[in-house]
Amino acid sequence: MPRRSFNLRSSPARRRPGDAGSVILLVLMTLLLTAFALTKYLEKTAVDLLADAREARAGRLRVQAYSALETTLGVLQEFIAADGALHSATEGWGKPLEFAGYAPPDGLTVEATIEDESGKISLRHADYQTLRDLFVLLGQKQADAERLADALLVWMQPGYDPVNSFSARATDYERAAVPHDPPGRSLHSFSELASIQLVRDTLYHADGQPNDLWRSFVDSVSLFDFAQPNVNSGRETTLAAVGSYDAASVKLVGDYLGGLGSYSRQGPAYFHNAQEVAGLVGPGTAGSKLGTEVRCLRVTITVREGQASYRLSAVIAPPGGAALPPANAPAAASTEDNTAAAAGSAPAAATTIPPATSGSQAQPALNYPFTLLEIRENDEIVDTAPPSQPATP
Numbered sequence: 429m430p431r432r433s434f435n436l437r438s439s440p441a442r443r444r445p446g447d448a449g450s451v452i453l454l455v456l457m458t459l460l461l462t463a464f465a466l467t468k469y470l471e472k473t474a475v476d477l478l479a480d481a482r483e484a485r486a487g488r489l490r491v492q493a494y495s496a497l498e499t500t501l502g503v504l505q506e507f508i509a510a511d512g513a514l515h516s517a518t519e520g521w522g523k524p525l526e527f528a529g530y531a532p533p534d535g536l537t538v539e540a541t542i543e544d545e546s547g548k549i550s551l552r553h554a555d556y557q558t559l560r561d562l563f564v565l566l567g568q569k570q571a572d573a574e575r576l577a578d579a580l581l582v583w584m585q586p587g588y589d590p591v592n593s594f595s596a597r598a599t600d601y602e603r604a605a606v607p608h609d610p611p612g613r614s615l616h617s618f619s620e621l622a623s624i625q626l627v628r629d630t631l632y633h634a635d636g637q638p639n640d641l642w643r644s645f646v647d648s649v650s651l652f653d654f655a656q657p658n659v660n661s662g663r664e665t666t667l668a669a670v671g672s673y674d675a676a677s678v679k680l681v682g683d684y685l686g687g688l689g690s691y692s693r694q695g696p697a698y699f700h701n702a703q704e705v706a707g708l709v710g711p712g713t714a715g716s717k718l719g720t721e722v723r724c725l726r727v728t729i730t731v732r733e734g735q736a737s738y739r740l741s742a743v744i745a746p747p748g749g750a751a752l753p754p755a756n757a758p759a760a761a762s763t764e765d766n767t768a769a770a771a772g773s774a775p776a777a778a779t780t781i782p783p784a785t786s787g788s789q790a791q792p793a794l795n796y797p798f799t800l801l802e803i804r805e806n807d808e809i810v811d812t813a814p815p816s817q818p819a820t821p
Contacts, residue, residue: 489536489731489738490805496538496729497742500524504725505797508746514722516660516685516698517542532731539730545743545750546723547661548650549670552614552753556581556591562669566644572630579626586612586757596625612757614653618646652743652801654750656719659705660685660698671718677709684708724750724801743802752801 503524507514520527525540532538549558556577563573571592578595581588590597598610615621621642622628631642638646648665657666659681667673667681683689687696699705699720729740745751 485733485736486738489733489736490740492532492536492538492731493729493738493740496525496530496532496540496731497727497740499528499530500540500542500727500729501744501798503528504746508797514725514746515658515700515720516722517544518660518685518696518698535733537732539732541728541730543726543728544658544661544722544724545650545652545726546654546656546658546719547663547666549648549657549666550654550750551580551584551649551651552653553655554580554649558669561672562645562648562665565665565668566641566648568630568641575626576630579624583610583620583624583627584612584614586610600625613755614753615651616753616755618651621645650724650750651753652724652745652750653753654723654745656717656723658722659718659720661722662718667718673709680709681705722746722749739806741802741804741808742800744798745801746798749799750801751799 504514504521507519507521511519514521522542523540524530524542525538530538549562554562559577559580560570560573563576564570568576571594574592575595578588578590578592582590582596582598588598601608601610621631622636631639631645633639648663648669657670659667659671662671662681664678664682667678668675671677673681684691684697687694691697699708701720702718705718705720724743724745727742727744729742731738731740
């Protein structure tokens with residue numbers, strides 16, 4: 429039987445028309461997914477780089493802000509060394525960076541503003557009459573002003589007995605959803621106003637947001653502890669509520685300080701002592717309730733680079749100036765405290781940095797010329813104050 433021969437080589441496979449299109453589609457999908465992943469990676473990298481760049485820029489602006497703050501403090505210290513105290517920006521320290529010839533690096537602009545915080549009413553020393561008169565000046569009816577003054581003092585003073593019989597009392601807080609006692613010390617933050625009975629109903633809208641009365645009140649008072657507001661920068665509400673000045677006296681003081689009206693030829697001026705104040709408005713309570721020296725300053729530094737900005741706000745006190753309010757309710761003074769009070773001594777206001785030790789040698793203490801009472805940066809700075817409310821006759 430004849431043998432049959434077989435060809436073992438396979439013949440080429442026939443491709444169907446759709447096979448080539450499937451391969452191309454797979455390749456395109458792979459490229460698309462790769463491009464998408466690469467795009468997302470680049471976007472994330474760009475965001476990270478932008479965040480790093482912003483952080484680096486913020487750090488650079490922050491350094492310049494603190495540098496400008498130190499320059500400002502240096503200028504203020506020069507005036508204190510020359511005159512013994514600060515009285516008014518009219519003395520020349522109102523624009524400290526210009527006075528010092530401060531020049532920021534190229535591309536940056538730096539501004540420094542100074543506000544005399546001691547031109548306001550210190551809540552730590554505000555009594556019933558002062559608070560009542562302040563609320564009347566801010567547009568409240570007499571009865572409402574009395575109740576608001578009582579409500580604040582119930583919160584701030586332990587054992588306070590309200591003057592107005594319709595005012596809230598300390599025992600009313602025991603019936604709250606969470607029973608508690610008023611702290612019995614001066615406010616540490618204006619956010620506490622939302623916790624004070626009657627005050628929260630009058631100084632806030634129904635939705636819990638501060639109203640115009642809240643802003644006017646906050647602009648008129650200070651949380652810091654100083655006994656005598658500075659008449660040279662006193663708001664009209666301060667002069668009227670603390671100094672008991674009538675509208676005519678308030679205007680007279682304003683004209684004298686601003687160089688207005690009959691004092692236009694004289695130009696801006698300031699009072700050096702209580703005798704000068706009495707010589708202008710006549711003898712009265714100004715000698716004991718109003719002073720003529722700066723006790724507390726708020727310094728705000730703003731650094732800008734293009735659209736970016738950085739803000740720094742610091743509250744400082746010169747030697748013998750303001751202090752922070754007490755942390756707790758006043759307690760019975762110790763024998764040591766009573767002895768110091770009898771001797772007329774007061775705690776030093778200047779911050780003393782303790783000596784640093786290096787081996788067996790101690791570095792001398794640095795007597796810094798100012799006490800730093802508060803410092804805030806950027807979003808921590810809350811601009812709440814509108815222009816001061818005019819005093820009414």
